[in-house]
Amino acid sequence: MSNKRMKGTVATRALYYGNTAYPILGKKANDSDHTHKWTVLVRGVNNEDISFWIKKVSFRLHETYPNPQRTIEQPPFEVSETGWGEFEIAIKIYFHAASGEKPVTLYHHLRLHPYEDDGTGQPWPKEKPVTSFNYDEVVFNEPTEAFYQVLAENNALTFQLPTKKSTKEPAVPFTTMVEQEELDRLDKALREVNRQVQRERQRAEAITEESAMYK
Numbered sequence: 001m002s003n004k005r006m007k008g009t010v011a012t013r014a015l016y017y018g019n020t021a022y023p024i025l026g027k028k029a030n031d032s033d034h035t036h037k038w039t040v041l042v043r044g045v046n047n048e049d050i051s052f053w054i055k056k057v058s059f060r061l062h063e064t065y066p067n068p069q070r071t072i073e074q075p076p077f078e079v080s081e082t083g084w085g086e087f088e089i090a091i092k093i094y095f096h097a098a099s100g101e102k103p104v105t106l107y108h109h110l111r112l113h114p115y116e117d118d119g120t121g122q123p124w125p126k127e128k129p130v131t132s133f134n135y136d137e138v139v140f141n142e143p144t145e146a147f148y149q150v151l152a153e154n155n156a157l158t159f160q161l162p163t164k165k166s167t168k169e170p171a172v173p174f175t176t177m178v179e180q181e182e183l184d185r186l187d188k189a190l191r192e193v194n195r196q197v198q199r200e201r202q203r204a205e206a207i208t209e210e211s212a213m214y215k
């Protein structure tokens with residue numbers, strides 16, 4: 001099949017990456033200095049199979065881990081470990097050979113600790129997992145004909161965010177609802193900034209007027 005590039009064509013795929021972490025509690029906690037069990041992962045936004053366009057994922061862990069370079073050749077693209085500290089994980093994503101694309105590296109700060117109370121204002125419950133996920137889109141600019149064909153065959157020329165968080169595990173973290181909440185937050189922040197600018201402008205005008213009186 002052809003590795004000719006399709007001029008003027010763009011194909012985009014969405015994914016999310018990040019980690020979940022659970023504290024090690026009870027008797028097991030005394031067995032080593034490891035305080036947490038964690039999983040770092042790369043997934044489709046609907047938790048769908050992404051192996052038709054992602055060939056393998058390589059996770060580079062901290063050098064305190066044995067064989068820190070962990071390459072996962074089949075889905076699920078994830079690594080589970082235990083440990084005591086947070087560090088940055090380089091996540092290298094290799095695409096289907098037909099794409100002719102170089103691998104892409106994403107960086108994720110492994111998060112083990114809650115840095116805030118939970119939503120109810122209560123301290124973070126010990127048994128509740130800490131999660132840290134990021135959403136991203138991979139844009140294939142002028143894809144090869146062969147790769148375009150792969151996407152088409154997998155119904156993957158377009159994508160949609162899920163509308164709601166699913167209740168079944170693993171719950172998808174990025175939904176149109178979450179997107180809307182973020183847009184609402186930005187909108188509210190923008191209105192607040194405009195209000196403050198307006199207020200400062202009025203103050204400045206008042207001062208100018210006042211100083212004019214003394215001239």
Ligand code: SLL
Nearest residue numbers: 062064065082083084085086087
């Ligand atoms: C820190 N800069 O000091 C970081 C490094 C490294 C965490 C964290 C290894 C576990 C093991 C582990 O948890 N490393 O011994 O296998 O916080």
